[in-house]
Amino acid sequence: MLSLSHIISLIKFYLFYPSFFAVIIFPGLIFTTVILLVTIWFERKAAARVQMRIGPLYVSKRTGGLLQLVADAIRIVFSEIIIPNGVNPTLYVLAPVLPLAFSFIPMVLIPFSSIPQSGSVLSPYYYDFYDPEIGQGVLVGYFVEYNMVLVLGILAIIPIFILLQAWATNNRFAILGAVRESLLSVSYDVLILMAVVAIALEYHTLDIARVVATGIPGIIANPLAALVFFVGMIMGTGRFPFDIVEADTELVLGPATEYSGFLFVLAMGGGYIATFAYSFIFADLFLSGWAPLSGLPGALITSIKAILVLWFSVFLRSVYGRYRLDQALRGSWKYLLPVAFASIILGLVVGWIWIR
Numbered sequence: 333m334l335s336l337s338h339i340i341s342l343i344k345f346y347l348f349y350p351s352f353f354a355v356i357i358f359p360g361l362i363f364t365t366v367i368l369l370v371t372i373w374f375e376r377k378a379a380a381r382v383q384m385r386i387g388p389l390y391v392s393k394r395t396g397g398l399l400q401l402v403a404d405a406i407r408i409v410f411s412e413i414i415i416p417n418g419v420n421p422t423l424y425v426l427a428p429v430l431p432l433a434f435s436f437i438p439m440v441l442i443p444f445s446s447i448p449q450s451g452s453v454l455s456p457y458y459y460d461f462y463d464p465e466i467g468q469g470v471l472v473g474y475f476v477e478y479n480m481v482l483v484l485g486i487l488a489i490i491p492i493f494i495l496l497q498a499w500a501t502n503n504r505f506a507i508l509g510a511v512r513e514s515l516l517s518v519s520y521d522v523l524i525l526m527a528v529v530a531i532a533l534e535y536h537t538l539d540i541a542r543v544v545a546t547g548i549p550g551i552i553a554n555p556l557a558a559l560v561f562f563v564g565m566i567m568g569t570g571r572f573p574f575d576i577v578e579a580d581t582e583l584v585l586g587p588a589t590e591y592s593g594f595l596f597v598l599a600m601g602g603g604y605i606a607t608f609a610y611s612f613i614f615a616d617l618f619l620s621g622w623a624p625l626s627g628l629p630g631a632l633i634t635s636i637k638a639i640l641v642l643w644f645s646v647f648l649r650s651v652y653g654r655y656r657l658d659q660a661l662r663g664s665w666k667y668l669l670p671v672a673f674a675s676i677i678l679g680l681v682v683g684w685i686w687i688r
Contacts, residue, residue: 348453350461355440355473358628359612359635364439367639368604373401375646382650405597413593419502427497428588428595431490431602438483438609440473443541445622445630447471452627465537466545471631478538483613484528487568490606491517494577494587497599501590509586512657513577516567519664523564526672530557531617534679535687540613544621546687551618553682556675558618560668562645565614567660569607571645573652574660611641 347353354360377396379385392399415421447454447461447469458469465477476482491513498510531550534557535543543550551558567574578586588599615621615637622630655663 344453345456348457350447350454350457350471351473354444354471354631359444359631359638360439360473361436363635364436364605364608367642368601368608369401369405370398371604371608371639371642371646373398374643375649378647379650408597409594411593411596413595416502416590419500419590423496423500425595427493427500428591428599428602430493431497432598432605434486434490434493435602435606435609437486439605439612441476441479441483441486442609442612443470443472443479443544443616443621444612444634445471445628446541446545446626448626454627463539463541465539465542468545468626470541471627472541479540480528480532480538483540483609484525487606487609488517488521488525490602491521498587501587503590505584505589506587509577509579509589512579513587515657516574516576516660519661520564520567523560523664523668523672524568526669527557527561527564527675528617530554530560530672530675530679532679533676534683536683540616540621544616544623547620547623548687549618549620553687554675554679556671556678558614560672560675561614561618562641563664563668565607565610566645566648567664569610569645570603571607572649573655575649575654576657576660579654607645608638608642611638611645614638614641 347357356362373396415424443463446466447458449455449458449468454469454471461469461472461475463470463475463477472479494513495510498506498513531543531554532538534550534554535546537543566572570577578588585600588596591599612634615634619637619641621637622634625633
């Protein structure tokens with residue numbers, strides 16, 4: 333018979349096991365869901381304050397209308413799911429799930445903190461998640477030494493599923509949004525990749541944890557790469573002023589036009605989750621991630637930095653209008669591409685002179 337203390341120790345061991353804890357609890361699925369709900373509230377309230385509108389208020393007025401999100405979520409989730417005539421029901425239901433899933437998968441591979449050898453609730457997993465690049469364990473759902481490449485590769489697949497989502501609905505507005513996505517994806521994928529290549533050359537590694545372990549924030553070592561990555565990030569996730577794919581005043585809601593009920597939540601949630609995943613990458617590569625802490629406090633520091641990046645990206649809705657498609661493409665190819673090349677050159681020089 334197992335004693336009560338032994339059962340509790342087993343539960344504690346498996347509860348804090350990084351493959352479960354970091355993926356499901358913090359800063360994984362549960363934490364991400366809560367933060368995204370608060371982010372939507374922040375986006376609406378910030379836009380209302382800047383543009384001198386009331387915003388969500390009268391539901392739970394004392395909390396600034398926070399419960400309005402709960403009311404909206406319940407209303408949308410329990411709305412009827414209407415499947416249009418002339419579509420393949422299987423593809424129609426599956427299409428919004430795939431972008432959401434592939435937006436979250438990178439969260440399994442992004443390092444959130446280092447694991448000290450002793451003195452932390454995570455210390456028993458030190459050797460299970462040992463990173464030879466930094467000589468420490470890392471808090472990550474699944475450790476891959478070349479995580480920088482794998483994370484970007486997974487995020488780059490998402491536009492394919494957005495195209496599938498639009499095609500599966502058999503709607504002209506959705507198809508137009510998908511065509512815009514295909515044009516934009518060529519631009520922002522190149523920018524993001526070049527910014528990350530600049531960091532990889534500068535820090536001599538493809539391991540995100542190694543970049544954090546140097547103690548030199550990427551935004552200081554290579555501010556050009558930080559600028560290019562951030563602009564590519566908001567372009568790729570449809571944040572203002574690059575809300576071109578959905579463009580509610582032109583295309584209803586782009587690829588999500590024909591979705592209702594819970595499928596609409598899935599169709600619209602992928603962009604927010606992808607933004608949060610990119611924000612964690614930005615926090616690690618350019619804001620020193622969990623430094624100077626480790627363990628759970630380090631994961632909290634990384635999460636706070638990622639949330640600030642996320643909230644800044646959604647705040648842009650308050651102050652910018654939407655660019656036209658040609659303006660976004662011209663800006664990325666004519667202006668940002670030379671900056672991306674300059675960031676690579678700067679990375680080579682700084683990596684040779686300063687970062688060893």
